[in-house]
Amino acid sequence: EPxxxxxxxxxxxxxxxxxxxxxxxxxxxxxxxxxxxxxxQKVEFLVSFYNNEISEKSEIFDDQFSVERPDGSNxxxxxxxxxxxxxxxxxxxxxxxxxxxxxYFGPGTRLTVL
Amino acid sequence: AQKxxxxxxxxxxxxxEDVTLDCVYETRDTTYYLFWYKQPPSGExxxxxxxxxxxxxxxxxxxxxxxxxxSTSSFNFTITASQVVDSAVYFCALSSGSSNTGKLIFGxxxxxxxxx
Numbered sequence: 001e002p003x004x005x006x007x008x009x010x011x012x013x014x015x016x017x018x019x020x021x022x023x024x025x026x027x028x029x030x031x032x033x034x035x036x037x038x039x040x041q042k043v044e045f046l047v048s049f050y051n052n053e054i055s056e057k058s059e060i061f062d063d064q065f066s067v068e069r070p071d072g073s074n075x076x077x078x079x080x081x082x083x084x085x086x087x088x089x090x091x092x093x094x095x096x097x098x099x100x101x102x103x104y105f106g107p108g109t110r111l112t113v114l
Numbered sequence: 115a116q117k118x119x120x121x122x123x124x125x126x127x128x129x130x131e132d133v134t135l136d137c138v139y140e141t142r143d144t145t146y147y148l149f150w151y152k153q154p155p156s157g158e159x160x161x162x163x164x165x166x167x168x169x170x171x172x173x174x175x176x177x178x179x180x181x182x183x184x185s186t187s188s189f190n191f192t193i194t195a196s197q198v199v200d201s202a203v204y205f206c207a208l209s210s211g212s213s214n215t216g217k218l219i220f221g222x223x224x225x226x227x228x229x230x
Contacts, residue, residue: 031216042222043159043205048215056215091159095216102149103218105159 002026004106006092012112013082021077021109023092032075033093033103034067036060043091049075082113116141118208120221127196128229135191135224137206143167145211148182148189149218153203165189167211196228 005024013019025032034046047057049067066078075094079086089110093103117140127133139148150162163173165182173180177194193200203225207218 033217035218043207043218043220045217045219048217050215056217089157093218101216102161102164103216104161105151107156107158110157 004092004094004104006090006106006109008109009107010110010112012114015084015113016081019079019082019111021079021090021092021111023075023077023106024073025075025092025094026096026104027073028096029094029104030097031055031095031101031103032067032069034077035091035093035105037089037091037108039088046077046090079111082111084113087111087113116143116208116210116219118206118219118221120204120206120224122224123222124225124227126227126229129198130195131228132192132194133196133226133228135193135204135206135226137189137191137221139187139189139206139208141208141210143210143212147209147211149207149209150180150189150191151205151207151220153205153223155202159205162191193226196226198228198230201226201228 007022032049035043036046037043045058047061048055064080068076089108091108092106095101095103119138146167148165152160170182179192181190203223205223206221209216209218
């Protein structure tokens with residue numbers, strides 16, 4: 001069964017460093033998402049991406065964040081200068097198309113900023 | 115504004131008990147979609163069910179059942195004869211029909227502990 005994959009599973013970085021989180025969505029999906037879950041809290045929407053551009057972003061998704069689909073398979077989230085409060089689990093999700101389709105989530109990348 | 119409320123922060127039951135997880139949502143849209151996801155201790159988010167606002171039929175899948183009531187803006191989830199493997203955090207989520215992006219708005223989650 002097709003699934004969303006994410007790498008790495010755990011990333012440890014120093015404050016101020018740049019990190020890139022990688023995702024491979026399900027191959028025939030058209031809509032891509034990043035969500036964040038701070039430890040013990042709810043899952044929060046960061047950004048949605050469709051047709052090679054951002055379709056919606058939340059207040060959390062400030063200038064420090066960017067997304068890219070560099071080729072036909074990868075979908076990346078970059079944090080330019082990490083802060084302590086960026087420590088969280090980051091989930092990538094994808095769906096095939098149309099509002100009735102379900103979002104399927106990857107296993108997540110746990111980002112720890114020291 | 116759209117909002118999902120899961121008032122139960124933690125629930126603890128003994129194996130084989132039935133348990134209901136509550137979800138109340140707020141939206142001004144007439145078309146919307148409701149979801150339940152399970153987050154086991156391993157951390158991934160596992161899709162359980164999707165329901166659209168025009169379909170109020172209750173659904174049963176094995177030991178799981180869902181009760182959607184538009185009149186009370188609730189989409190509750192019942193596990194019958196709970197098992198230890200059901201221990202997880204359960205999230206209810208809402209997606210607006212008027213949003214082309216399909217972003218999900220999650221509730222705070224309910225931690226279910228099933229004791230043997």
